[in-house]
Amino acid sequence: MTPLTSGCLRYDGSSLFILDQSLLPHQEVWQCCDDVPTLIELMRRLAIRGAPAIGVAAALLLAVCAERGRAPHQLRADALRLRDARPTAYNLMGSIDRLLPLMTAADYPRSLVQEAVSIHREDVESCARMALSGARLLGDSEKILTICNTGSLATAGEGTAFGVIARAQREGKRPFVWVAETRPLLQGGRLTAWECLQAGIEHRIICDSAAPALMRQGMVQRVLVGSDRIAANGDFANKIGTYALAVAARYHRIPFYVVAPVTTVDPGCPNGEAIPIEQRDAQEIRGVSGAFGCCRWAPERSEVANPAFDITPAGLVTAWILDSGLYLPEDIGPQSWWQRKRGQP
Ligand SMILES: CSC[C@@H](O)[C@@H](O)C(=O)COP(=O)(O)O
Incomplete structure (x- = not known):
């Protein structure tokens, strides 16, 4: 496999390197990732994260392992373990499902490696298409609200919502x-x-609960968010807090857009209720920890609920900006609405 570079991962011709996002923005540490247990550990502690980025990282690592002589039956077991590492992120499953049939191909590992390279390239290209069509919607000096991270740290390309x-x-x-x-x-x-700092974009950080008050004051013109999985009816999962933004945006009549590649659409998932939601460790809520240190403020004996994602119903979405085109609510039919327009950006 030839060398590849993205904002959050690199392949130098022999090893895969992951930018450890748990240490950002204070430290930029690239960690070598040579095996599947290491990648699973990096994904679970969000050293690499964002649905498209983890799908690409999984594909590239499996290709590296295959090129290094991993037997097909072992690689298959590796792939199935990786597939479960982040249960909400559909891009991860989609990438692995593209590679699984190639593990029994006569030319193993050649076509599997080619497919992994395609997964990386397609994600870069789809980000560029979303950015182009999404940016057309924006006026000058708009005040945009976003949540989580959807830029080049979350994809192989320039990002989804942040790419726009x-x-x-x-x-x-x-x-x-x-x-x-x-x-x-x-x-x-x-x-x-x-x-934002790197791109020279004017911004202000707010605590999540400040958003509705800013909307009420007329300080938000548009909400743009990414997605970890979009169901066939347009309901979608994204970082916890997204649903609250969508409800507040509807109340204040502010347009609310989802930006995602088609690879985030799960055609087998009929609606949001069928999307599995990742539940994470209680300690993440009892305090904070990171490169800045660790601080716990909640009583250790208090129970915690920590869903990593929530579901926003399609009825709260103004439009879905996919790499295959812009979809309005009326484009969503009983049959696969995103497939009807596939290839028509
Ligand atoms: C291209 S980003 C789309 C989503 O993956 C993003 O919005 C998000 O919620 C990421 O969650 P994370 O838990 O940080 O992986």
């Missing part, structure tokens, strides 16, 4: 971003803020 904003900035539209900090793991306050 970054493209608008490059086009001279000078967007302003309200960055919801995104409790509990602060992907907004740590990662999106860092990406």
Whole structure:
């Protein structure tokens, strides 16, 4: 496999390296990732995260292992373990499902490696298409609210929702971003803020619960978010707190957009209720920890609920900006609405 570079992962011709996002923005540490248990550990502690990015990382690592002589039956077991590492992120499953049949191909590992490279390339290309069509919607100096991190740390390319904003900035539209900090793991306050600084985008970090008040004051013109899985009826899963933003945006008549590649659409999932929600460790809620240290404020004996994602019903979405086109609510039919327009950006 030839060398590849993205914002959050690199392949140098022999090893895969992951930018450890749990340490950002204070430390930039690239960690070598040579085997599946290491990648699962990195994914679970969100050293690499974002649905498209983990799908690409999984594909590239399986290709590296295959090239190094991993037997097909062992690689299959590895792939199935990886597939379960983050249960909400559909891109992870989608990538692995593209590689599984190639583990029994006569030319193993050749076509499997080619497919992994395609998964990386397609994600870069789909980000560029979403950025282009999404940026067209934005006016000059719009105040945009977003949550979590959806930029080049979350994909192999320039990002989903953040890719749209970054493209608008490059086009001279000078967007302003309200960055919801995104409790509990602060992907907004740590990662999106860092990406805004790098792209020269004016922004302000807010605590998640400040969003409705800003909307009420007329300080938000548009909400743009990513997604970890979109169901066939347009309901979608994204970082916990997204549903609250969608409800508040509807109340204040603010347009609310989902930006995602088609690879985030799970055609086998009829609606949001069927999307599995990842439940995470209680300690993430009892306090905070990261490169900045560790602080616990809640009583250890208090029970915690820590769903990593929530479901936003399709009825709260203004439009879905996919790499295959822009979809309005009327485009969603009983049959696969995203497939009807596939290939028609
Ligand atoms: C391209 S990003 C889409 C989603 O993966 C993103 O919005 C998100 O919720 C990521 O959650 P995370 O838990 O940080 O992996």
